[in-house]
Amino acid sequence: MVPGPGKPRAGGAKDGGGPRHGRRGAPMKPLRVAARWVLPVSGEPIADGAVLVGPDGRIAAIGPDRSVPRPARADEVSLGEAALLPGLVNAHTHLELTALRGLVRDLPFADWIRTVRAIKYGLDPRIYRASARWAVLESFAAGITTSGDTGTTLQAASALAELGARGIAYHEVFGPDPKQCAESVAGLEAALARLEPLASERVAVGVSPHAPYTVSDDLLGAVTALTARRRLKAATHAAESVEERLLVEEGRGPFADDLRARGIAVEPKGTTTLGWLERAGFLALRPLLIHCVTAVPADLARAWRAGATVVHCPWSNAMLGHGRADFAAMRRLKLAVGLGTDSVAAGGGHDLFTVVRQAALGLEVGRGLAPREMLRLLTLGGAEALGLDGVGTLTAGAWGDLTAVRLDAPASLAADPEEAVAWSATASDVVLTAVAGRVVYRAGRWPGVRIGAERAAFRAAAEAAATVSRSVRPRGILAR
Numbered sequence: 001m002v003p004g005p006g007k008p009r010a011g012g013a014k015d016g017g018g019p020r021h022g023r024r025g026a027p028m029k030p031l032r033v034a035a036r037w038v039l040p041v042s043g044e045p046i047a048d049g050a051v052l053v054g055p056d057g058r059i060a061a062i063g064p065d066r067s068v069p070r071p072a073r074a075d076e077v078s079l080g081e082a083a084l085l086p087g088l089v090n091a092h093t094h095l096e097l098t099a100l101r102g103l104v105r106d107l108p109f110a111d112w113i114r115t116v117r118a119i120k121y122g123l124d125p126r127i128y129r130a131s132a133r134w135a136v137l138e139s140f141a142a143g144i145t146t147s148g149d150t151g152t153t154l155q156a157a158s159a160l161a162e163l164g165a166r167g168i169a170y171h172e173v174f175g176p177d178p179k180q181c182a183e184s185v186a187g188l189e190a191a192l193a194r195l196e197p198l199a200s201e202r203v204a205v206g207v208s209p210h211a212p213y214t215v216s217d218d219l220l221g222a223v224t225a226l227t228a229r230r231r232l233k234a235a236t237h238a239a240e241s242v243e244e245r246l247l248v249e250e251g252r253g254p255f256a257d258d259l260r261a262r263g264i265a266v267e268p269k270g271t272t273t274l275g276w277l278e279r280a281g282f283l284a285l286r287p288l289l290i291h292c293v294t295a296v297p298a299d300l301a302r303a304w305r306a307g308a309t310v311v312h313c314p315w316s317n318a319m320l321g322h323g324r325a326d327f328a329a330m331r332r333l334k335l336a337v338g339l340g341t342d343s344v345a346a347g348g349g350h351d352l353f354t355v356v357r358q359a360a361l362g363l364e365v366g367r368g369l370a371p372r373e374m375l376r377l378l379t380l381g382g383a384e385a386l387g388l389d390g391v392g393t394l395t396a397g398a399w400g401d402l403t404a405v406r407l408d409a410p411a412s413l414a415a416d417p418e419e420a421v422a423w424s425a426t427a428s429d430v431v432l433t434a435v436a437g438r439v440v441y442r443a444g445r446w447p448g449v450r451i452g453a454e455r456a457a458f459r460a461a462a463e464a465a466a467t468v469s470r471s472v473r474p475r476g477i478l479a480r
């Protein structure tokens with residue numbers, strides 16, 4: 001459960017009921033899905049179960065197949081040997097960077113981020129549209145229905161809105177030089193003015209001061225005030241790397257060198273990253289704290305007291321050489337924790353099943369995760385971390401966000417369906433994904449999407465990114 005009082009209902013998400021309309025304007029039909037197993041996550045598995053999603057996009061009934069109504073005009077899907085579970089929640093990603101897949105590998109973190117930045121600024125901004133859209137389609141095929149995205153190009157919010165996904169688009173703010181503060185805040189306000197019309201019952205807008213090495217004290221204070229005033233959701237990359245810890249706590253290391261090279265004064269902050277966020281009032285916004293690898297238990301307790309939440313990204317932490325976050329301490333504190341793939345540029349893909357197994361493997365033997373806890377992390381845990389109600393669980397009244405995983409693969413044969421999904425499923429076992437009762441992926445197809453055109457646009461974006469990557473050299477991280 002989320003500690004302390006619930007997250008503020010913020011972020012521009014309008015929770016509305018009533019009949020909705022499909023993307024072509026026709027009223028939504030009920031969706032009825034039956035499967036060998038229904039795994040509600042918040043309760044016991046249901047053998048030969050079914051879920052009915054009403055025209056309002058919310059779950060109207062769940063239970064044994066024979067007990068779930070069959071409205072005459074419902075779209076019916078019978079999946080056979082499969083497990084139906086809540087749509088997966090990827091609590092941290094950078095959808096717009098998907099075109100950078102595989103381009104920057106095996107570099108120390110400061111060099112890695114400098115290189116990613118250099119590629120990013122070398123690209124035609126139009127490629128981000130194709131990149132973010134493909135990332136959403138890839139996420140659907142991996143069973144992900146909700147994404148917590150951080151980005152700068154506004155394309156993730158558009159892609160989530162247009163393709164029928166659920167998510168929060170946190171707009172990133174940069175400005176390590178205190179002199180940039182007013183300009184950065186003006187840029188944020190302009191971006192929010194463009195993002196807020198995209199907000200809906202599915203897509204919320206948030207704010208993300210990027211990280212301690214890219215945000216001045218003044219800017220953190222100004223963004224905290226703006227976020228509170230506008231009641232937006234908040235997120236930040238926090239306590240991610242040793243390099244960040246050296247900058248914050250000791251005023252040295254590669255990030256400090258980059259800042260000084262730009263004429264920006266650097267002093268130790270006299271506290272940790274989470275202490276810095278607390279001092280600025282940012283923790284009081286109950287933000288999503290991304291990574292928390294170097295956060296010691298006292299820091300995590302600080303986050304818990306404030307009602308902040310955490311997204312654990314063990315795959316990207318390992319890929320970037322950050323080491324292991326203290327996931328065991330997060331569990332002991334009962335912090336609300338979700339899982340994130342992080343960007344494909346850091347990770348490798350949008351397969352959350354792989355990520356949850358890595359989270360489980362990071363725990364001491366004897367204090368590991370039961371299969372249902374793993375499924376919970378993939379779904380309800382992520383929803384709690386993002387502060388989303390009615391998401392991540394199959395219960396009457398919750399949103400009809402569904403993922404189905406085949407159980408007829410050789411490695412999926414197990415007596416316990418939760419065990420089979422938690423330890424054997426991969427993204428390629430997903431056979432159906434629906435958001436608010438609308439099927440967005442079914443056995444290799446994305447209904448209503450011109451997939452050939454999307455694939456061609458993404459390939460062109462990835463090739464453009466590869467071309468730029470061959471021409472860039474690591475350069476000042478704080479180049480803007």
Ligand SMILES: [Zn+2]
Pocket residue numbers: 092093094150237290342343
């Ligand atoms: Zn990130």
